[in-house]
Amino acid sequence: MNIIQSNSIPLDKVIMDISDSLNTKLIQECSEFTLEIPPEWGEGTIKAIDFQNGLGLIRYDCTFKEDLEIRFIVNDVHPLKFLYGLEGEFHHRFENEEELHKIKQYQNAIVASSGNNGHILYFKGNNKTAINSLEVTRFDFREQLKCELKTLEKTLSDLFNDVKAVKSFYFKGYYSLVIAHLFNKILDLGDGDFARRIFLEGIAYNMLGEEILHYQDSLKKDGDGTKGLLSxxxxxxxxxxxxxxxxxxxxxxxxxxxxxxxxxxxxxxxxxxxxxxxxxxxxxxxxxxxxxxxxxxxxxxxxxxxxxxxxxxxxxxxxxxxxxxxxxxxxxxxxxxxxxxxxxxxxxxxxx
Missing domain, CATH: 1.10.10.60 (Homeodomain-like)
Incomplete structure (x- = not known):
């Protein structure tokens, strides 16, 4: 199994580390980064974009020739991650734990590590995998939305306000149809320009809002045993x-x-x-x-x-x-x- 490692935060440094590990060129257009998987490793792309207020987005759309772990290891508090399986399957684990969490197509996971422990993503070789990872740097995010965060359901409020990563958090489910449509909108956007950047940031916030609604919906059931949103x-x-x-x-x-x-x-x-x-x-x-x-x-x-x-x-x-x-x-x-x-x-x- 191949292993590559990122020892950096924030997002732009993360994708630079991945680019260096793969020995491939990193293309930057303003705050958007793209790297192509070199033929000796496989095929596909990894893209990242950093927004304001501690929000960022990474999209993995790749097939690796051999099993691969991407390790995000840095002596700092790691971002809160919203992981979405768009195609294929992958695994996630926390740096300080051995348990692997399988995330299949149409599934999503909310993951937050404790302390300065990192995250590991595992890709199976010769399997096409597409993942969206919405990344939230909680300290920056909280500073901008302190008032609004008070209105969240307690579990989510505690999660977003845990800027020192006192507790780990893991939740897995199936993402909603609305979020799936937002992914399609991302794919439909053209090349990098000002309008694309604004649209992407709007979609990222929309995704986060829908994910919060979806999580809250998963905690409650109507009298007939159904929930309000369709995955x-x-x-x-x-x-x-x-x-x-x-x-x-x-x-x-x-x-x-x-x-x-x-x-x-x-x-x-x-x-x-x-x-x-x-x-x-x-x-x-x-x-x-x-x-x-x-x-x-x-x-x-x-x-x-x-x-x-x-x-x-x-x-x-x-x-x-x-x-x-x-x-x-x-x-x-x-x-x-x-x-x-x-x-x-x-x-x-x-x-x-």
Whole structure:
């Protein structure tokens, strides 16, 4: 296993140390730094940008040829880190501890070491890994936001105010869809210029605000066992649930069956469909059945009983009832009519 080490703080010195260890050129544009992983080590980039008020951002987007540890070791209080797994997986441990914390895609960790103990990041060889690390120098950050920090939930307030790193802190979860969208915004920004710098700083603060909301949300649950925010992995599982529904309309199980199949509890599944699609799971299933029935009516000569069976219903009269409620005409009348804008949408949906 290869080991490189940074013995510096702040962020600009950190990435200079990494550049020196890799023996590669460091490109600087104002307060933004970029290095390319040399071919003998692997491929990819590491980028860093230092903002005001003790806030900075490092992005690792790389594949190393061999297992690699990056050790952040310096006799000083280390920044509070918000680590986000964007692709692949990596491990984190504190300098004074042996325990490795695995952080997978869509997961995030809030880590703060105690005293002057550092952090170690472990990258597995021949595995593409993308990480965003939002770094907070707590002394500088607190000086600017002393009043606002008083309003935080106690655990977070203590964490941000622990400028001497009396206690270590570790929390792992799945980051929210909002934070995932912020990562995409970072990727969409162009080359370094004044506007990019302002946008990046705004996104960094937005990320921190969303992370605070997400952490506070993780501490509480609604009466039905759900939380207020959807994580990126939960949205992925909800997407999987929609595929289960679409591929099994004719023989669809209960909501509990669907939730077990995708690995998300039924309450969270219901809550997720409401947030993503604006309707319950049953409401989504009903719309899918109506869309498929409409397509079959317009594009096949199947009899009504066949269509009812294909879409997973048992009663022709019930089908006619919900169809009339949705379209204002009976299924047979619908079959005889010309295309409307809604019908064209359905046509395109099933002919992709």
């Amino acid at each position: 990126r992995i939960e949205v992925k599982l909800i997407d999987e649930a929609t595929l289960v529904i679409k591929n099994n309309l004719g023989d669809l199980g209960t909501i509990e069956d669907i939730s077990k199949q995708v690995g998300l509890n039924a309450n969270k599944l219901q809550d997720g469909f409401q947030k993503v699609y604006g309707k319950s799971v049953n409401g989504y299933v009903k719309q899918e059945r109506l869309d498929l029935a409409s397509y079959l009516l317009l594009n096949t000569d199947k009899q009504m009983g066949e269509i009812v069976e294909i879409i997973g219903l048992n009663s022709k009269s019930y089908f006619s009832k919900i169809f009339r409620e949705a379209y204002g005409v009976s299924p047979l009348q619908f079959r005889k009519t010309n295309f409307t804008e809604k019908q064209q949408r359905i046509q395109k949906k099933y002919e992709k």
